Amino acid sequence: MGEGSRVRRPRAGIVVTGSELLTGAVRDANGPWVARELGELGFEVAQVVLVGDRPEDLAAALRQVTEGGVDLVVTSGGLGPTADDITVEIVAAFVGAELELDTAMQETIGRRVARWARRTGFAGPALDEATRKQAMVPRGAVALEPVGTAPGLVVRRPDGPLVVVLPGPPRELQGMWPAVLEAAPFAELLATVPRAEARSLRFFNLPESEIAETLRDIERARDLSDVEVTTCLRRSELEVDLHPLPGAETVAAELADELIARHRKQLVSAVGATTDELLAEALLEHGLTVATGESCTGGMLASRLVDRAGSSDYVDGGVVAYSNEAKTSLLGVPAEMIAEHGAVSPEVARALADGAREKFGASIGVGITGVAGPGGGTEAKPVGYVCFCVTTADGQVLARDPVLPGSRGDIRERSTDLAMHLLLRAAGGLPH
Amino acid sequence: MGEGSRVRRPRAGIVVTGSELLTGAVRDANGPWVARELGELGFEVAQVVLVGDRPEDLAAALRQVTEGGVDLVVTSGGLGPTADDITVEIVAAFVGAELELDTAMQETIGRRVARWARRTGFAGPALDEATRKQAMVPRGAVALEPVGTAPGLVVRRPDGPLVVVLPGPPRELQGMWPAVLEAAPFAELLATVPRAEARSLRFFNLPESEIAETLRDIERARDLSDVEVTTCLRRSELEVDLHPLPGAETVAAELADELIARHRKQLVSAVGATTDELLAEALLEHGLTVATGESCTGGMLASRLVDRAGSSDYVDGGVVAYSNEAKTSLLGVPAEMIAEHGAVSPEVARALADGAREKFGASIGVGITGVAGPGGGTEAKPVGYVCFCVTTADGQVLARDPVLPGSRGDIRERSTDLAMHLLLRAAGGLPH
Incomplete structure (x- = not known):
């Protein structure tokens, strides 16, 4: 929806090695x-380069x-001990600063490595070399305390962008992020960023x-050029994101209302909540629990x-009844039913749901049985044919039996999506 | 391990929109x-840009x-019907070719869209516009039959790289790949690519x-400059990839042998097989089946x-025994055992494994119970403490109870990794 031009959001680039x-x-x-974090801070991510x-x-x-003219570059990876970990050297050259051994950092890393070495029994020259290498810091950089063993960096290129150097393991990178936000040069940059609230809508089957x-x-009726709209199909749900430029928040809000009004039947959330979040809320709110009976x-x-986290408050458990014997012995699906209708049938899906609900003493049971492929399809029940049933202790029954497209993995994922959606419906968590 | 210079592999860039x-x-x-496919064809992927x-x-x-000087650019995405789908226009400008309506393609798309429209009830001007937009093709390009509704393209930039334009949905992109390989300009480029066999080793806990x-x-002892070595920790396994330049295959093979000799105890596979592949092979080869008793x-x-695919030959099923009641009622874990040792204990892990094995009549049972966090940890059993047990019908017992690092998601994933590794060991699938 156009470029907008009133206020420029600062641009960021991400380099992943x-x-x-x-x-x-x-x-x-x-x-x-990193892209999501930067977006929430008000940056516009121009590109991610691997x-x-x-x-x-x-x-x-x-x-x-x-x-392209960016204000910020964030790198991840290449801080490890091996010869192919070269990010710090390259960044030092990029910002024009010499590398120096940070002896305090060397001690910090040494202590961290020692704990791990005692536990695993690895030690010796390999470790010493790794420690020293990871303690080299470009002059003038703010070094960030390691989360694993490698420190991060925040350093400015003269007349260029601020460069933030982070480790590659996601746990370490994410753990270091609060320190990035606190680093003085980053905080200064952040103070210049205009904030605009994005709106996010979700629709199912649209x-x-x-x-x-x-x-x-x-x-045709109004100017939307200050609202950037992106649509994205994710887990069978269409996410529609409205990013207003600062000052265009009202236009974005009105646009959101209009989209909701026109597609209310397919609306999952008007505030960007996911099915997973809404389901957890609905189950907790109504004191309901779920049990699963899954085949494909x-x-x-x-x-x-x-x-x-906290799912034990609303999940009792489930049975993966992959074989027919398991369906019968663990969830009480009658063997005659399987013989008459087939293991993949609406009848068996219902029996799986009821069986799971009863065996676990849950408020809601869900049964899924289908042909995930690539083999096993027939004309009547092709690959992708999946039967779903959700039953509740108070007598609700929701059943579906679509033919889902895609590979084995796709079919299993889409099946999980659809089951989550049916559970949300049964739990009373859809907006109406 | 150095750059090598004897033979240049053609370079490719990937642009994902x-x-x-x-x-x-x-x-x-x-x-x-796409990177993996290109790598296997002998290309060197220089970068991926999002x-x-x-x-x-x-x-x-x-x-x-x-x-950077690439021979091939592959793009994905931006072929859809919405206004933000602009890849074809931009690629046409990039290669300097006019866009033309491909009427045969318009008909093909029209037929595909009609089927889908009948099923979903959507139709009208939105669909006609989408169809026409998706049938615009740069002059001189090879148009590739759609897998979804958008055709792909193969087109050469004069004195520049070959450009392959693919749709964004992974199923469509992957489904179109065989047609890319058959397209004449791509086949010509491929004929110039030297093939070198890469070696891939896998180690666990190294x-x-x-x-x-x-x-x-x-x-120190020999020249490895013609073998590019990359290491990568993935799913608790260290993958070591050796990419020889053409002619350096022997050096790579000898290096692989040396690495194996020095780290034999941690070796999972000398031929790049994954734990998942090896486990499936071992179970099938020995006619074994698995049942799971999972908590965290x-x-x-x-x-x-x-x-x-085909996992029904060796997976009987499993129970997700999230609550204590479920552990007892579905898998026969004695309530007194849970009271005495706690739900997270080696004893309960063993009872889950035995219970799953017996309930499903499987040859191998696996039990997992742990503190996935973020809450629920104690000093004796902190977040990340997970108990594993694998028992077999012939009396093998493998047990572990490590404290795994990371977030709730990390702990659950690492637990799954470790369980797979223990299953592989129990099934006799590790090299020795």
Whole structure:
């Protein structure tokens, strides 16, 4: 929805290093995490660049993200003890500062490493070398206390962006973030950032093309150029994010209201809450508990339900009844029912839901049985055919049996999504 | 391990578009997937750039990845029907070609969209507009049949790289890949790529600093500059990838042998197989089946076991026994045992394993119970304390009770990793 021009949000670039990211061996977790944090602070993330561990590639990436004119560059990774960990050297060259041994930091790292070495039995010259390497700091940089063993850095390039150097392991990077916010040069930059509240809406089963048409239609009547709208299909839910420029918050709020009014039937949340959050709230609010009876999803739904801290207050447990015998012996699905209707059938989904609810003494039971593929499909029950049933102690029954598209993994994930949505509906957590 | 210079592998850049990737709302799946495919074809991926949906940012990213001198650029995303889907326009400008309506493609898309519209009830001008937009193709490009509704493109920039344009949904992107390989301009480029076999080793519980020291030690005795070594900690396993330049395959093989000889105790696989693959093989080979009794992992282990197609041959099922009542009623864990030792105890882990094995009639049972946090920790049993037990029908017992670091999610994932490793050990799948 246009560029807007009234107020410029400061731009940031993120450089994530690690050759393993370029071989596809690993998916980057740090880029998205840092991007979200920066977005919430009011920065606009211009790009995320993933580069390997070669010195010249990292140096080129720093130049690239800077070329577009950014105020901040955040790097992750390459602070470890191995020869391919070269970020500090490259950043020092990029900001034009000499590397110095920070002896206080060397001691700090030494103490941290010693604890770990005692536990694992590794020690000796490899450790000493690693410690010294990780204590080298560019002159003028603010060094940040390690969370693992590598310190982070905040350092300014003369007439250029502020550069924040963070470790690669997500736990260490995230653990160091509060120290970044407190570092004086970062706090100074942050003080210049205008804050604008973004709005986030969620819809279930609404195609992107419909939202696009709605937006075009609204734009004929009014100027939306100061609100940037992004849409994104995620876990079967369409997330619509409205980012107003400072001053355009009212336009964004009115646009949000209009989108909600036009697509109320598909609305999951008007305030960006996820199905997972809403379900937890609804279960807690009404004092309900859930038990699962899963076949094709194989525990994915139960695992997702217990993702959240405190889930023991509303999750009793579940059975992964992968074999027919397990369906019968653990959840009481009659063997004759399986013989008559097949293991993948609305009848068995219902029996799994009832069985789980009763065995665990839960308020809500959910049953899922389907053909996840790639084999096992028939004409009547093709790959992707999945039967769902949610039953409640007070007699509600919600059933679905769609044919879901995609790979085995896709089908299992979409099944989990749909089950979460049905649970939310059964728990009374949808807006109406 | 040095740059090498004998033979240059052709370089590729990957540009992934989508503003949702820069707000951190979504993690990119396409960059890693394309990177792995290109790596296996013999390309060296120089960088992956994630940019938003603004025309000027995408155009800048195409210039950037090209600057380093690449032979191939692959883009993903931005082919959809909404106004922020602008990839084709920008790529057309980048290669200097006019956009033309491909009427045959318009019909193809129209047919695909019609099926979907009938099913969902959406139709009308929004759909017609979307169809026409998605059928615009730069002159001279090879258009690739849509997997969803958007066609892909293969087009050469005069005196520049070959550009491959793919849709954003991972299922569509992956489904279109075979057509990319068959497209004439891509096949021509591929014919010029030297192939070198990479070696991949996996170790469990081996710190990166130890491998670094081993590599430094070996390098004192011999020249490893034609073998690029990357290490990567993934799912508690250290993956060590050896990428020889063409001609250096023997050096890489000898280096692999040396690394294996020095760290044999921690070796999981000498041929890059994952624990998941090895476990499936071992279970099938010995005709064994697994059942799970999970508390803190909440189904994550069962779900991971059934990730693989054909897993019904070796997974019987599992119980997510989140509450104490469920542990007792579903898996026969004595209530007195829980009262005496606590729900998180080696005793209960063993009873969960035995209970799961017996209830499901499996050859191997695995029990996991732990404090995933963030609350619930005590001095004796802190957050991260997790008890594991694997028992087999023939009397093997493997037990562990480490304190695992990290967040709730980390602890649950590491627990799943360790359980998989113990299962592999119990199934006789480790190299010795």
